Amino acid sequence: MRIEENYSLLGHNTFGIDVKCRRFLEYDTIDDLSYVIGTTPLLHIGSGSNLLFMGDYEGTVLHCNIQTIEKAFTHPFERKLKGTERLRVGAGMVWDDFVAYTLEHGYYGLENLSLIPGEVGASAVQNIGAYGVEAKDYIDSVECVNLTNGRHHIFFNAGCDYSYRHSIFKTPEYRGKWAVLYVTFRLSTIFKPKLEYGGIRAELERQHISVDTLTAQQLRQVIIDIRRAKLPDPQVQGNAGSFFMNPVVPREQFEELLKQYPAMPHYEVDEDHVKIPAGWMIEQCGWKGKALGPAAVHDRQALVLVNRGGATGADIVALCQAVCRDVKERFGIDLHPEVNFIE
Ligand code: EPU
Secondary structure, three states: OEEEEEEEOHHHOOOOOOOEEEEEEEEOOOHHHHHOOOOOOEEEEOOOOOEEEOOOEEEEEEEEOOOOEEEOOOOOOOOOOOOEEEEEEEOOOEHHHHHHHHHHOOOEOOHHHOOOOOEHHHHHHHOOEEOOEEHHHOEEEEEEEEOOOOOEEEEEHHHHOOEOOEOHHHOOOOOOOEEEEEEEEEEEOOOOOOOOOOOHHHHHHHOOOOHHHOOHHHHHHHHHHHHHHHOOOOOOOEEEEEOEOOOEEEHHHHHHHHHHOOOOOOEEEEOOEEEOOHHHHHHHOOOOOOEEOOEEEOOOOOOEEEEOOOOOHHHHHHHHHHHHHHHHHHHOOOOOEOOEEEO
16 A cells, blocks of 8 residues: 655646645555545546546545456356356556456457556446447446445446446446446457447558458557557647547437538437537537647547646636537537546
8 A cells, every 4th residue: 555645646647737636545455445434535546547637636546556357256156158258357457458468368359449548447437438349348347345434335237327438436426436446347258350430440451451360469459550540649748538528419410410511420329319529520610730728639639638738727628618619609519528527
């Protein structure tokens, strides 16, 4: 366990916002958490890749340092599903290290989620997703501790209320009240590539890789190549990946817009709803590559806001508001941040 007082969070948020917290506690075991149970305010972070600090945090920031991977215990009466394996993973494990581990050991499903920044615990809170796959598709259960009373609880997938970039852990009743300690994933021992989304096939063709002989490692590398080409590296320029969620709109509204913008990219959600890429709308509004003070819209992926150096939370929010205003004016659609603002 590590406890620091008056601690800089610069290395704990990928936006690179220079703020401090009153106390920082990194725990290695459930028992370490007893120091903070019942105290407030508490903020549990992963690698800070989806956070925007608006100022110093006047409370305790928690970070999990449990990084184990083990085969999940199967009860003697439990039927083991053929062709699958369950892995129980510590919440503090770096997400992409876990993805790499699964492929090295012949467990498949997470290939398309390669190189997403963050840690395993946050993957279950945010329901991270990319290239047609979401964490929820492979999450079996999430082991948590209630930070108000120390109670241990296992949330099974159905109890996590998962949807696009959402889980029960993000609702006002649960937010900040539970620490995720372990996530158990159910993965396949058979590789079944998912190639329908986000230009994967085009990239395979460009690299002269045949779908018939495609391996999981090759698919992982292709995803990594696509991401590196579009998304800024937080080590070089502070950012938190997609700043906004892609809005889901009623079909009638989508059809009206399509008359005006026949080339508008979109994804079917259900009979009544369509998802429109916010990055495309932001680019149409002329914001791609544009700056407002020390904050800017990334020049290769307009869904990403970047810190050009020395930005504060307020600088990023000012840009966010200007972008939202223009998108609303032009498309009549409200954008909602995916990033969590911490006051
Ligand atoms: N587009 C533009 N201009 C832009 C950006 C995108 O026209 O500046 C268009 C693209 O040409 C494409 C469409 O918008 O037709 C979608 O773009 P892209 O495939 O890059 O994905 P996205 O919808 O912008 C989402 C996720 C990403 C994830 C990608 C790939 C959200 C909020 N974002 O972005 O997730 O990597 O799909 O699956 O759903 C993240 O959450 O941090 C993240 C990077």
